[in-house]
Amino acid sequence: MNTTTLDAPAPAPTLLAATGPAAPQRKPGALDWAPVNYDLRDTWFPVSHSRDVVAQPIRRIIHAQAYFLWRDGSGVACAAEFRPDQMSAKRHLASAFTGGSGLYPVIERYGYIWAWYGNPEHADVLLIPHIPFVPLDGSLPGYTQRTVRFDASSALSVENLIDLTHADFLHAGTIGDGTADADVVEVEWTSETVTRTRMVTNKSVAPIMRWIGGVRAKFQDFRAVLHIHLRSNVCISYPRFRPGYDVPNVQPFVPVGSYRSRCDVTFNTTAAPAPFRYVMPRINYVIQPQDNSVVRPQSPRYFDPTERADLHSRFDKPGNRYRLQMEQLAARQRRGDFAYGSDAEPNRDIRSLLGMDS
Numbered sequence: 136m137n138t139t140t141l142d143a144p145a146p147a148p149t150l151l152a153a154t155g156p157a158a159p160q161r162k163p164g165a166l167d168w169a170p171v172n173y174d175l176r177d178t179w180f181p182v183s184h185s186r187d188v189v190a191q192p193i194r195r196i197i198h199a200q201a202y203f204l205w206r207d208g209s210g211v212a213c214a215a216e217f218r219p220d221q222m223s224a225k226r227h228l229a230s231a232f233t234g235g236s237g238l239y240p241v242i243e244r245y246g247y248i249w250a251w252y253g254n255p256e257h258a259d260v261l262l263i264p265h266i267p268f269v270p271l272d273g274s275l276p277g278y279t280q281r282t283v284r285f286d287a288s289s290a291l292s293v294e295n296l297i298d299l300t301h302a303d304f305l306h307a308g309t310i311g312d313g314t315a316d317a318d319v320v321e322v323e324w325t326s327e328t329v330t331r332t333r334m335v336t337n338k339s340v341a342p343i344m345r346w347i348g349g350v351r352a353k354f355q356d357f358r359a360v361l362h363i364h365l366r367s368n369v370c371i372s373y374p375r376f377r378p379g380y381d382v383p384n385v386q387p388f389v390p391v392g393s394y395r396s397r398c399d400v401t402f403n404t405t406a407a408p409a410p411f412r413y414v415m416p417r418i419n420y421v422i423q424p425q426d427n428s429v430v431r432p433q434s435p436r437y438f439d440p441t442e443r444a445d446l447h448s449r450f451d452k453p454g455n456r457y458r459l460q461m462e463q464l465a466a467r468q469r470r471g472d473f474a475y476g477s478d479a480e481p482n483r484d485i486r487s488l489l490g491m492d493s
């Protein structure tokens with residue numbers, strides 16, 4: 136990693152395209168995917184819930200890069216490579232991620248502290264995703280926010296989330312099984328995002344809605360939109376159950392490392408009745424171990440290049456599209472191209488994309 140000092144602000148620090156583990160070498164022609172290697176730069180990561188950042192510093196990790204977070208005397212959030220009391224002593228060790236200053240670009244929005252990962256000169260507030268169901272100032276009750284962790288890379292965790300059909304068996308006890316009259320999955324994408332929409336007609340009612348949501352029907356229509364920002368793994372999800380409730384949620388899979396992702400989730404259930412409103416965000420503690428039981432044993436297999444090719448289905452359009460878009464973005468960054476394409480607009484209004492207006 137390049138370093139520079141403040142006293143000698145000479146060569147502009149440059150970021151190498153890939154400092155993570157080398158891509159495993161596979162057999163020529165093998166259709167394969169190794170989600171351990173995506174180290175995508177020039178993006179904002181929601182590294183922490185706002186409420187967790189106080190005067191006393193905390194530490195977060197993005198791709199093995201340390202982020203110390205705290206609030207200064209005015210309450211403004213700071214993000215740095217070093218603890219505040221060690222800043223002057225260690226500043227000469229500051230990396231290109233902070234342009235040698237030790238301080239990352241940082242913005243507080245939607246109840247998160249967003250820190251920049253990449254070339255600090257490229258940090259732009261317009262690159263923060265639009266999250267239409269969370270107030271800009273993040274003013275939601277504490278019960279909407281939870282933290283879960285996955286023993287897998289962020290890309291593998293996201294890929295599991297894309298495959299919403301997995302919920303029908305893995306989470307059948309809480310969200311409902313696969314019984315339905317019709318089940319339609321669509322996918323659309325840009326160079327920076329993939330959006331998967333699943334529409335299910337007359338699905339078995341989600342047990343959690345019957346138990347504590349007051350929904351008496353046996354079946355319900357279900358529409359779930361998942362909008363994924365590829366560089367940051369920020370997943371903006373809008374499930375709508377009718378009869379039932381909307382459960383809009385943010386699941387940002389922050390890449391701690393090849394084996395670990397951290398997800399500071401926000402479930403805005405404030406419009407739903409009690410006790411569903413309070414219990415639904417806690418369902419993460421039921422669902423996370425179920426998801427982790429799948430991705431945890433999967434994860435290490437991607438580190439061994441001698442193993443068989445990955446056997447994903449060619450009928451899994453959203454999953455395949457996610458892999459392809461991630462590969463294209465990674466290939467661009469390996470060539471040194473970190474720019475956002477004209478189709479990208481990470482902050483574009485996604486209300487109608489999420490089906491909020493319908």
Ligand SMILES: [Fe+2]
Binds near residue numbers: 295296302306422426
């Ligand atoms: Fe799941």
